[in-house]
Amino acid sequence: MDQIKGMTMFGRRQALGTVTAAFAAFASAEAAQASSIDRCVSGLKQEAVAAGVSPQVAARMLDGAKFDEKVIRFSSSQPEYETPIWDYMAFLVDEQRIKDGKALLKKHAKTLASVEKRYGVDRHVVLAVWGIESDYGQFRGDFYTPHALANLACAGGKRAKYFKGELITTMKIASAGHVPAEGFVGSWAGAFGQTQFMPTTYNRLAVDFDGDGHRDLVNSVPDALASTANFLKDAGWSNSRPWGIEVKVPDGYDGPEGRTKRANLTTWSKRGLTRIDGKGLSGGLETGLIRPAGENGPAFLVTRNFDALRSYNASQSYGLAIALLSELVKGGKPFQAPWPTDDPGLSRAQRLELQHLLNRNGFNVGEPDGKVGPATRKAIEQAEARHGLPVTGRPAYKVYMALGGK
Numbered sequence: 001m002d003q004i005k006g007m008t009m010f011g012r013r014q015a016l017g018t019v020t021a022a023f024a025a026f027a028s029a030e031a032a033q034a035s036s037i038d039r040c041v042s043g044l045k046q047e048a049v050a051a052g053v054s055p056q057v058a059a060r061m062l063d064g065a066k067f068d069e070k071v072i073r074f075s076s077s078q079p080e081y082e083t084p085i086w087d088y089m090a091f092l093v094d095e096q097r098i099k100d101g102k103a104l105l106k107k108h109a110k111t112l113a114s115v116e117k118r119y120g121v122d123r124h125v126v127l128a129v130w131g132i133e134s135d136y137g138q139f140r141g142d143f144y145t146p147h148a149l150a151n152l153a154c155a156g157g158k159r160a161k162y163f164k165g166e167l168i169t170t171m172k173i174a175s176a177g178h179v180p181a182e183g184f185v186g187s188w189a190g191a192f193g194q195t196q197f198m199p200t201t202y203n204r205l206a207v208d209f210d211g212d213g214h215r216d217l218v219n220s221v222p223d224a225l226a227s228t229a230n231f232l233k234d235a236g237w238s239n240s241r242p243w244g245i246e247v248k249v250p251d252g253y254d255g256p257e258g259r260t261k262r263a264n265l266t267t268w269s270k271r272g273l274t275r276i277d278g279k280g281l282s283g284g285l286e287t288g289l290i291r292p293a294g295e296n297g298p299a300f301l302v303t304r305n306f307d308a309l310r311s312y313n314a315s316q317s318y319g320l321a322i323a324l325l326s327e328l329v330k331g332g333k334p335f336q337a338p339w340p341t342d343d344p345g346l347s348r349a350q351r352l353e354l355q356h357l358l359n360r361n362g363f364n365v366g367e368p369d370g371k372v373g374p375a376t377r378k379a380i381e382q383a384e385a386r387h388g389l390p391v392t393g394r395p396a397y398k399v400y401m402a403l404g405g406k
Contacts, residue, residue, distance in 0.1 A: 036067075036154065037065065037066065037067045037150070037151065037154050040150070040153070040154035041062050041065045041150050041154065044062060044150060044153060044154075044164065044167065044168075045058045045059065045062050047164070047168065048062075048167075048168050048171050051168050051172070052172060052175070053168065053171040053172055053175045054175040057171055057174050057175040057181060058171055060181050061146040061170070061171055061174060061181050061184070062146060062147075062150060062171075064147070065146070065147040065150045065151070066147070067151065068143075068147065068148065068151045070188070071143065071148045071151045071152060071188045072151060072152075072155055074188040074189075075152055075155070075159075075188065075189070083317075084293075084339075084341065084345070084394075085292050085293050085297075085317050085320075085339065086293070086339035086341050086344055086345045087345030087346075087394060087395070087396065088317045088321065088345070089317070089320070089321060089324065089339075089345070090344060090345030090346055090347055091345060091346070091347065091348060091351070092132055092321045092325070093321055093324050093325045093328065094347035094348055094349070095347060095349075096347070096348060096349060097131050097132075097135065097325065097348075098325065098328045098329060100131070100135075100136055101127055101128070101131050101136070101325065101328075101329035102329050104127065104130075104136055105123070105124070105127055105329055105330075108127075108221060108225070111209075111221065111222050111225060112126065112127065112225065114209075115209070115222075115225050115226045115229045116229070116239075118226070118229070119226070119229035119230055119232075119233045120233060120237070120238065120239050121228075121229040121232045121233055121237050121239065122237075122239055122326065124326040124327075124329055124330045125232065125237070125243075125309070125322065125323075125326045126225050126228050126229050126232070127225075127326070127329055128322045128323075128325040128326035128329065129195055129228050129232075129312060129322055130194060130195055130224065130225060130228065131325055131329075132318070132321055132322055132325060133194070133195050133196040134193075134194050134195065134196060136194075137194040137221065137224070140185050140186055140192070140193065140194065140196070140218075141185055141186035141187045141188075141191070141192070141196075142188075143185070143186060143187060143188050144184065144185060145170060145184040145185065145186045145187070145190045145191070145192050146167060146170055146171065146184055148187075148188050148189070148190060149163050149164075149166055149167035149170060149190045150167060152189070152190075153167055163190065165200065166190045166198060166199045166200060167190070167199075169199035169200050169202075169203060170184055170190065170192075170199045173199060173202060173203070177214065178214045178215050178216060179192075179193075179214075179216055179217070179218050180218070180219075183216075183218035183219065184218075192217070192218065193217030193218050193224060194217055194218065194221065194224035195217060195224045195225070195227065195228045197217055197227065197231075201231070202215070202217065202227075205227060205230050205231045205234055206223070206227040206230075207223065207226045207227050207230050208223060209222040209223050209225070209226035209227075210222040210223055215227070231312065232308050232309070232312070235307070235308035235311040235312070236304050236305075236307060236308045236311075237305050237308040237309075238304075238305065241285060241303045241304070241305055242303060242305065243302065243303060243305040243306045243309060243319075243323045243326075244287065244300045244301055244302035244303060244305075244306050244323065245265075245275060245276075245281075245287070245300065245301045246275070246276040246298060246299070246300055246335055246336060246337065247268070247273045247274060247275060247276060247281070247289075247299050247300065247301050248273065248274050248275070248276055248278070248299070248337075249272075249273055249289070249291070249295070249299045250271075250272035250273070253271070253272065253273075253295075255271050255289075256288075256289065257288075257289045257290070257291065258288055258289070258290070259288040259289075259290050259302050259306060259307065259310075259316075260288055261288050261289070262286045262287055262288045263286070263287070263288075264283065264284045264285060264286055264287075265281040265282055265283045265284070265285050265287065265301070266281070266282050266283060266284070268281050268287065268289070268301060269281040269282060273289070273299075273301070276336045276337060277336075281301075285303065286303065286304070287301035287302055287303050288301065288302055289301055289302075290302055290316060292316050292317065292320060293339055293340055294340065296340040297337065297338075297339055297340045298335050298336075298337040298338075298339070299337070300320075302319075306319050306323065309322045309323060343394070343396045343397050343398045344396065344397045345394075345395070345396055345397070346395050346396060346397065346400055348370050349370075350395075350400060350405065351370050351371075351372060351395050352368055352369070352370035353400075353405060353406075354376075354380075354395055354399070354400050354403070354405065355368035355369070355370070355376060356368050357400070357403040357404055357405060358376070358379045358380070358383060358403065360403075360404075361383065361403050361404075363379035363380075363382050363383050364379065365379045372395045376395070377393035378393070380392075380393050380394065380395060380399055381393045383399050383402070383403060384398075384399050384402075387399065387402040387403075389402065
């Protein structure tokens with residue numbers, strides 16, 4: 001609208017007319033989407049009842065479902081910028097999450113020991129999944145999943161049938177009384193509970209570990225932890241092998257790389273690799289080489305246990321976050337090789353402080369909450385430009401320090 005200033009009266013009228021028309025078109029599109037989803041949701045209720053869902057539960061879970069632009073955007077668009085792995089790890093595996101994990105390891109020691117004994121999955125790994133997925137149950141997502149799934153099912157496209165199936169399964173779980181209808185709070189894609197199961201995964205692998213007759217991943221810590229262990233066991237986890245080993249790769253290495261290109265440790269030794277402390281590798285353990293930040297960053301030989309972690313969320317960075325947090329909550333060491341950057345990422349506490357610093361320095365981000373969205377990225381870009389830093393929009397160390405961080 002600022003560009004309209006300085007125009008002739010006729011030009012201003014034309015410009016304002018164009019803007020008004022654009023807003024009218026947008027409003028019309030929004031109204032059409034709202035009308036379309038209303039019709040679609042009505043049909044979904046009927047399908048759910050036909051599939052055995054209680055009519056009362058179907059109404060309770062789908063009444064009020066409206067078009068959600070954010071859900072549709074998340075399902076179809078790339079992140080506004082690709083998160084470097086050092087930002088990802090700094091945010092997910094910070095001092096507070098490690099400290100909380102150690103405290104909960106003691107608090108739930110009996111349950112975790114029982115879970116490990118029954119399913120054969122390292123208790124520290126189970127705890128780490130809990131920590132990464134929902135901050136140990138403290139944050140389970142921003143979406144009411146039945147409404148998010150209704151949006152995805154009604155949007156059409158290749159995955160509409162899949163999301164409709166997940167939605168009806170969600171309502172069946174509530175109809176059976178395992179999870180309260182209001183308990184389905186989670187991700188835009190429909191995952192819910194303390195360890196974020198998709199509904200069909202819940203049906204296949206969730207367990208009633210506390211013996212109350214319900215598989216409640218929302219309110220029961222024992223059920224959530226045991227279900228996670230059952231998932232990892234089903235994905236191939238075995239306590240007989242580690243998730244991986246941090247290694248040194250010789251300069252100029254041009255051999256096999258990738259988690260599925262496995263060889264035994266003796267073979268990797270012949271290729272010139274050593275443990276990160278310089279000690280040799282030997283034995284028949286089958287591993288694949290990954291270098292998540294390229295040839296200048298940390299390197300790992302990972303086993304099929306890493307594949308099991310990755311099956312929880314098909315991301316190499318995610319698997320490494322679980323692996324690192326599990327090591328640290330049991331008193332192990334962090335990764336030894338540094339990430340290849342001179343501008344590291346920030347912890348959650350530092351991200352929150354960065355937002356306060358941005359506000360104090362005149363770069364408005366709104367009410368600080370530690371979540372880095374478009375407003376915070378824009379403010380970071382403005383602060384970087386003012387301080388002569390490369391303009392990235394990243395919540396990172398250099399801009400944090402330039403604004404007075406500690």
